[in-house]
Amino acid sequence: xxxxxxxxxxxxxxxxxxxxxxxxxxxxxxxxxxxxxxxxxxxxxxxxxxxxxxxxxxxxxxxxxxxxxxxxxxxxxxxxxxxxxxxxxxxxxxxxxxxxxxxxxxxxxxxxxxxxxxxxxxxxxxxxxxxxxxxxxxxxxxxxxxxxxxxxxxxxxxxxxxxxxxxxxxxxxxxxxxxxxxxxxxxxxxxxxxxxxxxxxxxxxxxxxxxxxxxxxxxxxxxxxxxxxxxxxxxxxxxxxxxxxxxxxxxxxxxxxxxxxxxxxxxxxxxxxxxxxxxxxxxxxxxxxxxxxxxxxxxxxxxxxxxxxxxxxxx
Numbered sequence: 330x331x332x333x334x335x336x337x338x339x340x341x342x343x344x345x346x347x348x349x350x351x352x353x354x355x356x357x358x359x360x361x362x363x364x365x366x367x368x369x370x371x372x373x374x375x376x377x378x379x380x381x382x383x384x385x386x387x388x389x390x391x392x393x394x395x396x397x398x399x400x401x402x403x404x405x406x407x408x409x410x411x412x413x414x415x416x417x418x419x420x421x422x423x424x425x426x427x428x429x430x431x432x433x434x435x436x437x438x439x440x441x442x443x444x445x446x447x448x449x450x451x452x453x454x455x456x457x458x459x460x461x462x463x464x465x466x467x468x469x470x471x472x473x474x475x476x477x478x479x480x481x482x483x484x485x486x487x488x489x490x491x492x493x494x495x496x497x498x499x500x501x502x503x504x505x506x507x508x509x510x511x512x513x514x515x516x517x518x519x520x521x522x523x524x525x526x527x528x529x530x531x532x533x534x535x536x537x538x539x540x541x542x543x544x545x546x547x548x549x550x551x552x553x554x555x556x557x558x559x560x561x562x563x564x565x566x567x568x569x570x571x572x573x574x575x576x577x578x579x580x581x582x583x584x585x586x587x588x589x590x591x592x593x594x595x596x597x598x599x600x601x602x603x604x605x606x607x608x609x610x611x612x613x614x615x616x617x618x619x620x621x622x623x624x625x626x627x628x629x630x631x632x633x634x635x636x637x638x639x640x641x642x643x644x
Contacts, residue, residue: 340379348421404592419507424509431443446501464485504546516573572644586631588630598619600635
């Protein structure tokens with residue numbers, strides 16, 4: 330079979346802090362009037378597996394497709410899965426909880442969980458929007474523990490004003506929170522291990538507070554890494570870490586670029602539209618909000634119908 334760029338059915342997640350911006354900006358078919366905070370664009374977790382939406386492989390999971398065509402898709406004939414990244418769009422209408430994801434050493438020490446390193450690309454932001462990224466200098470485990478009891482955790486976090494076009498890298502062990510009014514593309518390692526340490530004293534529609542994981546969070550936070558040292562990038566190679574690489578692209582309407590074989594790539598379309606043509610001229614349309622997995626064996630050309638911004642993710 331001749332492999333082709335793969336599109337997927339989004340997996341929508343209702344969140345207390347979510348909204349309807351995924352419909353408004355990307356025309357996602359999310360349930361109306363529900364607080365949809367996350368659209369999982371590419372996932373290969375045990376209970377959440379992306380399903381292919383186009384072509385001959387439609388209705389099959391990404392996991393099953395990789396098992397059938399490991400070398401053709403990934404470039405490695407011995408690749409057995411799962412797909413190592415989780416790619417999402419986040420609609421933070423309200424502020425997220427303060428949380429942390431453990432690193433590998435912490436997971437081994439605690440005997441549970443899976444390490445998670447991530448980055449946030451800011452697609453849109455209301456005036457004055459901010460994120461909390463890491464701790465202020467000099468914050469110790471003891472100070473942080475006391476702040477949890479007092480409900481003053483936010484005072485110890487590095488608050489960072491944000492604007493569209495920024496990419497924020499958050500290695501595992503970084504305490505963080507996303508502020509209200511942000512639409513974000515999140516690229517992360519394949520893990521859903523999250524330890525919530527503070528939730529702004531809010532409750533859900535039933536009047537219940539969400540559970541906290543204070544002991545695990547205190548064990549997972551890297552108190553030796555100040556948030557001020559975490560990078561902010563805006564052009565070119567945005568992230569270059571051991572788990573993934575992210576490059577930012579911008580093409581004008583009418584431009585054409587080639588997709589060369591040899592390496593699997595994931596394209597996240599942030600704005601604009603276009604078509605991908607294979608060697609036989611078979612077209613695949615794409616638009617803002619689409620995420621496409623380009624198999625390593627694939628060769629084709631991309632024609633941009635509008636000014637288009639996108640991220641290219643490789644592993």
